[in-house]
Amino acid sequence: MKLVFASDSFKGSLSSERTAQLLTKAAEEIFDETECFSLPVADGGEGTLEAVVSATGGGFVEAWARDPMGNPRRTHYGVTGDGRAIIEMAAASGLTLVPAEQRDPESASSYGTGELIQDALARGYRDVSVAIGGSATNDGGMGCARALGIRFLDERGQELDGIGSDLGRVHSIDMAGLDPRLAGATLTVMCDVTNPLCGPDGATQTFGAQKGASQEALQRLEEGMCHYRDVLLRTFGKDADQMPGAGAAGGLGAALMILLGANMRSGIETVLDLIGFETLLKEADLVITGEGRTDWQSCHGKVMQGIGEYARRRGVPVIGLSGSLGLGADQILAHGITALTTTVNAPMELDEAMERAEELYLDAARNMFRMVKVGMKLGK
Known part of the structure; x- marks a missing residue:
């Protein structure tokens, strides 16, 4: 299975590169055979x-x-x-x-x-x-x-x-x-x-x-x-x-x-063209993207929208793994994002969530890939 990781940074806690490293670690733990490709991305702003x-x-x-x-x-x-x-x-x-x-x-x-x-x-x-x-x-x-x-x-x-x-x-x-x-x-x-x-x-x-x-x-x-x-x-x-x-x-x-x-x-469209994202999507089975907080603003030229739109043109499903979901987060589902999940696994203050960002992200990635594995078995 070919996985492509392309998340925005989680400002104040996780870089785009670090999310890809954690996703790779989780994928290798859950799947027997997988190819992981990662691209650091940004929307034209910081990073x-x-x-x-x-x-x-x-x-x-x-x-x-x-x-x-x-x-x-x-x-x-x-x-x-x-x-x-x-x-x-x-x-x-x-x-x-x-x-x-x-x-x-x-x-x-x-x-x-x-x-x-x-x-x-x-x-x-x-x-x-x-x-x-x-x-x-x-x-x-x-x-x-x-x-x-x-x-x-x-x-x-x-x-x-x-x-x-x-x-x-x-x-x-x-x-x-x-x-x-x-x-x-x-x-x-x-x-x-x-x-x-x-x-x-x-x-x-x-x-x-x-x-x-x-x-x-x-x-x-x-x-x-x-x-x-x-x-x-x-x-x-x-x-x-x-x-x-x-x-x-x-x-x-x-x-x-x-x-x-x-x-x-x-x-975001310019960035994705510059980094050759569409080429990387060829033969991809699944894309994982995300950001610190997903809400209605995510549909206005942000990373997840760009990733979703590109992947949809190629018929590749996309899961969004974000730090939190805010008002209007479900609007992103109209832009090629197949499903959404978060890293926070219990009620907690923002400071705690950011301090534990790596631990929470890795655990969430493992659970997400377990659900993907269940879906693969059902598909067979």
Whole structure:
């Protein structure tokens, strides 16, 4: 029997790799003959870089890039075994790079993300995927675009810095200096956020406060973002408010799509393609996936949904083994997941469940495989 293990991390307790190790141990104890294949996966957010690099036999590239407040810092991006570059914008423009007391989206810039893209192009990579999320910025992606040669000019023709407070000052956009290497490159945005650029569900109103913006700053940023949206529409004929994902990462989604010609794709779908998941499904008998908590949100671009949909196309059953099941967890059954079970075997506090995560997961895996074995006997 061929088993494929592809779980998301159980944040705070078990990594994707560790769940696969425990599943392998349990399967070898329960079944007489079995082949176990494991793939670390992520949905385009935290852990994506490590998952893709590990699964493809790739590596990491160290590079210098400016953090959201303009300070140069050493960071990195990933490359796959077949020569594609994977960039996490949070590695250069992430919220965690800025101390809480210094967070200010009016002064922050996504310039460092553009520097990482530029570094990948300079090293010869022409297939570049950018996972966007967890940003400290609300600059409409102007900083990223500036790093790649685009100039944002005010009414006097003076170049702007491309920070959040500049949004309302943009009068024209000069594309003449755009890095020519982008013309021969494929740029993919990995994102599962569908927010438009402006409005109550837009970049500023949805995410601005958590990036340190006061109510007054939120109003200024929203007004500036609406002005920026209008400039993009006037210049390129594209309405960022009608483009799902344009508001992701403080508007970086809009810049990548409109200014740099990137394609927007689901994070989990991109990850599964990069790691060759569909190929691994050939001749698979069963897939095990899971996450720390499964609920209604799991159906919106998360790992279990992606795994389930891919497996369903191949006719392979999938069992979800998760830490807990929350409101609407059963909705995931409509996305290729055949059955759900949990690791918790008795009422307990969250802290205890996390402390005992390995023990509980291994016991649950053994019980799950025992039930699978019963099903196999009934099938015969």
